[in-house]
């Protein structure tokens with residue numbers, strides 16, 4: 001029996017353009033920050049997965065189900081070991097740790113930092129300032145992770161942008 005190559009004109013759907021990174025246990029990340037300041041979003045935690053939070057809250061399924069709200073911050077970075085652009089996800093405590101380590105509440109673009117998670121996947125992440133970075137110049141343009149989070153939550157980007165405007 002002859003066999004044929006399976007051909008298709010339709011490419012697979014695109015994945016995220018940039019990966020959102022959560023540090024795993026004992027993982028070390030050396031990076032250059034591209035974001036000038038923190039970008040953050042509130043979301044619901046269903047007990048298993050994150051789900052988008054909408055305003056007005058009457059139109060938010062998570063609020064109607066009284067699922068707890070959480071917040072995460074995102075920094076656009078260049079991973080210095082892989083030389084790729086990524087988004088680093090930060091808890092509120094880690095945002096405060098970045099502020100303490102840098103002595104700044106923003107204006108982080110171009111700073112080189114080292115992040116390291118402790119022994120467990122939920123262990124505390126520590127960070128330290130390594131100084132300004134001159135190895136990644138000119139710095140790539142900064143971005144927010146709206147498109148990636150929209151893909152994660154199965155939302156159209158235009159809808160998410162409206163949601164974000166409402167939150168401002």
Ligand SMILES: [Zn+2]
Nearest residue numbers: 053054060063
């Ligand atoms: Zn909600």
